[in-house]
Amino acid sequence: MALAESRLSRASRTIRPTWRKPVALLAGTAALSAVLVGGAAGAAPASAAEAIVSRSGVVSVSAVREGAGVPDGVDLKVHNGDITVTQAGTVIDGLDVRGIIRIKAPDVTIKNTLVRGKALSSNNSMISNYGNNYNFTVINSELRASYPSPWINGILGSNFTVRNTQISRVIDPIHITGSNVTVERNWLHANLHYDRDPNHGNGPSHDDSIQVQAGNNIKIIDNVMTDAHNAVLQVTQDAGDVSNLLFEGNAVDHGFCSVNISQKDRGPIYGLTFKDNRFGLNTEHPDCAIISPTSTKPSLVNNWFEDNGPLVTVTRGD
Secondary structure, three states, rough: OOOOOOOOOOOOOOOOOOOOOOOOOOEEEEEEEEEEOOOOOOOOOOOOOOOOOOEEEEEEHHHHHHHHOOOOOOOOOEEOOOEEEEOOOEEEEEEEEEOOEEOOOEEEEEEOOEEOOOOOOOOOOEEEEOOOOOOEEEEEOOEEEEOOOOEEEEEEEOOOOOOOEEEEEOHHHHHEEOOOOOOOEEEEEOEEEOOHHHHHOOOOOOOOEEEEEEEEEEEHHHHHHHOOOOOOEEEEEOOOOEEEEEEOOOOOOOOOOOOEEEOOOOOOOOEEEEEEEEEOOOOOOOOEEEOOOOOOOOEEEEEEEEEOOOOOEEOOOO
């Protein structure tokens, strides 16, 4: 059965959001310059006692969750409306953003900040540099949609780093459209899912934790990612070739298969490495950690199913 494309469609009568229960283990626009500083933090992440094997030894899933988001004790200043960053080197620090953030300048940092988004009627993301490739960093922040809909995603673009951040209540927490991206020690969970999604012909949402449409030099390291219905990692090559993608030290579960690699018509994907990851057992296709066409040959090193289960192998989905 060919599974390397997106998830199978299902008929439904309603348009309503649903999200999986996390695994028990597991109105205006402001143009910004210089530094925006705020001075109550989001809810603290839940804790758990599980551990995953990581590149530096054993990393606690609870530590990743507890370290992801706005640190305790940070007082946030409310900003009503969107933010458009137009000056290089801008730092957004300590804000509660009731809107979305557009990056239109290089060397932008967003830290200790809660981004809630806004009501949408077409596709958009809470933080994006899409179309300009200006570099930015998100650290110790939270993206949590206050207006759930089929149109809302988390971070969209290329040339960015996101660390110690929690993203929830969106369709895709992270959507990569180009090169030079690092995603490290984040908690991505509670994806929105619609039985009838207008983006998919009123079929079900294709929600992923991370979708990669194009890019080189992509690092996805030491994250906790659950609750996506389509895949934890979906590689599509929809917008261009994908190469040199490292997926290391992550604890993941759910999806039809947890990792779904699709070449489309661009040929094999080179430089895919999966190392020291722990995969859950709650995929819809049983025991399907990674699915890939036979012509793409990812490197697998020390990837395990949870509870000290067997080593992961690739399911072929031509």
